[in-house]
Amino acid sequence: MMKRLGIVFFAASLAACSNTPVPTNEAKEVAGSQLLSTAYAKATPDTGEVVIKRDSGRMGSLCNLYVFVDGNPVAKLYPEEKITLHLAQGRHILSADPRGACPGGMSEQVTDVVKASTQVFRGSFTSAGDFNLLPTAF
Template sequence: MKLFVGALAVALLAGCATSPIPSDKADPVPASRLYAFSGKSEAQLLVTRDSGLYGSGCNYRLYIDGTLAAEFASGEVARFGVKAGKHVLGVKPSAACGGWGLVEREVDAKNGETIRRRITLSGDSFDISPTAI
């Protein structure tokens, strides 16, 4: 019985975070949820939302320089064209999930560069952070 309770506790804790997914294994964000920056430009921004059951019922919106660029479901990826220079990326839950909070991070895009970022959820927080995958 103790083993069962311990295994259940570990399973529940593991369900409170998402897992990184390689961009080549993620599903593309459908065109109906891509709103801006879809063309080619001087630099590319590759954004992947982690997979996992935690938070999978809510989509997360990505903003680039204050403009809504896309809405991500769990395990999705999208590519955006941006000009070289500094940009502010913002992430927040969709309006259907309360739309509370906004996390913003700055990126500095160089000509010809691909910047990789991932949308993560853990506990009661979310973020957009660098990733190598």
């Protein structure tokens, strides 16, 4: 009985630390001092859209998530926020670096932007404390 209770408690504690994907249309667009650059703010006929968003949840909630495009800082995200970038066609490196009182380290993804298309990436912390920036369908 005690063993089962311990397993249930352990599973519940992991669930409390889990993060949840935020639907792209429900994530709040960053603005103001959280925008570190407006270089990718305007769409043109030759750009594609890249959305980088951050999960909701407690894991990593004391962190600021810094987002970079090709090594250039573009935004600081809090939980449940996103930045929409309009990037030129071609290869780009997206980086997300959690800074502050948080686990994990920088995560990077290579993406090939196609004009008039949209790609969505999700910055998330696992229950083990790892940080990932990955393409997402959510």
